[in-house]
Amino acid sequence: MKLNVNGESVEVEVSEDTPLLWVLRDHLQLTGTKFGCGVAQCGACTVHLEGAPLRSCVTPVHEVVDKDITTIEGVGRDGLNPVQQAWIDHAVPQCGYCQSGQIMSAIALLRFKPDPTDDDIDAAMSGNICRCGTYPRIRKAIQAAAAQLREADGE
């Protein structure tokens, strides 16, 4: 099976109903995408499919053949993404395990809503559980990244 992951074409030999998460983690060694629940309840496994957030733990790999998949390893390759930088500036991570998924959800949110309201943030981020309770800092970091991205767009 041929996959496009982080801009590269890769060949994997797995049964076609294997969830994308395990192809990434166990076959491609891309361990930045995390396993949290296996039933699309926690968002730790969030990746982008054609730029939109996707729960990779419940997505059979055959459904994403020939589509662009981006993981946390792929978002900051040419310097940190502004969302990642905002996460650092606001010292968001604690244990850090959920943060790959949080960042992937946040990047996707800002792609579709460059100026998100609190309700937009709730709607986009409530599928991502953080057991350490970093939500207030995640909210602030998203707002800061949004402001920075709008500025970079040259209003």
Added chain:
Amino acid sequence: MEDTLTRRGFLQGLGALIVAVQLPIPSTEAQASAEGTTLNAFVAIHPNGEVWIQIPSSEMGQGISTALPQIVAEELDADWASIRVMTADEHVDFRGNLIPFNPRQMTGGSLSIATWAEPMRQAGAAAREMLALAAAQRWGVAVETCTTERGFVRHSAGHEAAYGDLASEASRLKAPRRPKRKDPADYTLVGHSPPRTDLLAKVTGTAEFGADVRLPGMVYACTLASPVLGAKVASVEDAATRAIPGVRDVLAFDDFVAVVADSWWPAKQGVQALEVLWSESPHAAVDNAFIAAALTAGLDADKAVVGAKIGKADEVLEAASDPLEAVYEVPHVDHATMEPLNCTVQISDGHCEIWVGTQGQTQVRKRAAGFTGFKLEDVTVHTTFLGGGFGRRGRMDFTDQAVLIAKRVDAPVQMLWTREEGIRHGFYRPAAMARMRASVGDGLEALSIRVACDNVNHGFLPRWTHGVKIIKVNPAEGLMGESPYQVPNKRVEIAHVPLHIPIGYWRAVGHSYTAFFNECFIDEIAHRLEQDPVELRRSLLGNGHPRFRAVLDRAVEESGWGSAPEGRFQGIALHESFGSIVAEVAEISMEDGVPRVHRVTAAVDCGQVVNPDTVRAQIMGGVIFGLSAAMGERIDFDGGEVRQANFYDYPILRMNQSPAEVDVHIIETPGAPVGGIGEVGVPPIAPAVCNAIFAATGIRIRSLPIDAALTAEAT
């Protein structure tokens, strides 16, 4: 941070200065090995200028991989950007006295700073002196005329040398036993918030958690233990499992079955395809009704252990005309760490090597030695980042399983639990009940508390400790001498109720429920007295507790107590745990009968502060962790089985339910002992929110979680 630090790398660097520090802890093992005396090292300075620091504690989000290095770097006068950190492999030198007479490398009890600050100071100060002396000798000047700053030694004549350049010469000097310490007034790192050392790795997906360990030829295991507590494997039908491509083996053990496969997904599919018959369990009758009946019987039992006795509470209550009485209760709750439990083990050539996110390295190592029959020095425990700990990763059930599996697999093996396995096989915060009684006249005349609970220490501490008073009364921690409220007559009793349910240390342990019992009941007393809850607390504190008073007053002031906007209601709670005092004010509204917490204001006095931003982050996290449990978490039992399975029925608080703001205000008390910070944000939030709900609705929540209590109230 992007460097992969290893113990070997730590010790190898040619010309590196490695500072050996003798710790004030008993050493029960021979320290002779190929690496000799360098095994004591905390600090290594490499020729390239990097300062490598090995810390004994595990990083599970609490920021210890920043705070302890701050202390070293402060005394060392190191450049913060040069700091590299790793958790040390298990070794006698990294064991602390967290458990008396039983030194262990472990992380828990909010004790890391209190335990390790001193050795870290010593390590940094000794290294600084050696570098300065090496420079002085090179330049032929008196060491007293040299200064150190941000990774350099300088001399007034214009000499300057980088630490990395001096490391080799310094390494030939004898480490001073009593190096000079900095005056705290001169601190530039301790008490400040330099960037966390783990941030970059954690926003780029490169931080290595236990489940991310990848070894050549590694295979994966998924396990299944009996759904009914205490049952053993009777028989296994595995034909369907073995037919799954990628499945290598099915291994039956005493009380669990493991499927080993080329990758984890077929192993998990394989577990689902198993047909396992389990033995009859003596605990098959455990259900919610059994738990409630047993705890109630504890409240009503003739005898209980007395934890505190002041005056004549029973007599005063007996004589009281209209005593206030209430029964409070909390359910079992799970840690539900985001990273499911896992452990990676390689057994080959007479050596057992373990990679794990653990809070208990020494026990992991000793138990692995026991299971393999190897000597301790033939077992290595590497610590990865922990995807949450909260106490759960201090248990060895999952590391034991991984070692047992690895013994029967001819390859390195990573064992990873499903979420369902984690929820159903926890070491839960035990359910607890309390009967609270007060005699209220012009003020609080007498207070009597009976706590009924299993004892969380029994499964963890050596058996001889079970009869010790402090362990026997521990389920009522926070209610006895620690409680600052001055009550003329007071009695606290503990009824031990063994439930045969696995229980363990859950963030804040007993304080997680005793604060709820006590601080809600204080609110009930205030209501009876028609007094403002803050005023009652102030009068109960009297003049003898200035630190409590300062914390309370700060929370009151910063929250705008008494002036909540229209439709908003406030509740307050004050509690000391782990040597730190915390007050929290919750500001809520009721929306369709459901409380929504908008804002939490916290004030904390935790003694000396190493990193204020970490303190704020930990209080924020503790508030949300405690709020999550208070709002909706519960573990139910039916037929000896845990009913919950995953996040759909074990709900963790989400972004849309989280307060937008948790304002944390730090009160520094000069000279106060170091308090903990990882757990102390948890206890006050449940009572603060429940007291706010009472202010909003007149409904008194005496049973957690809140959602179930409000549903019961509505029907």
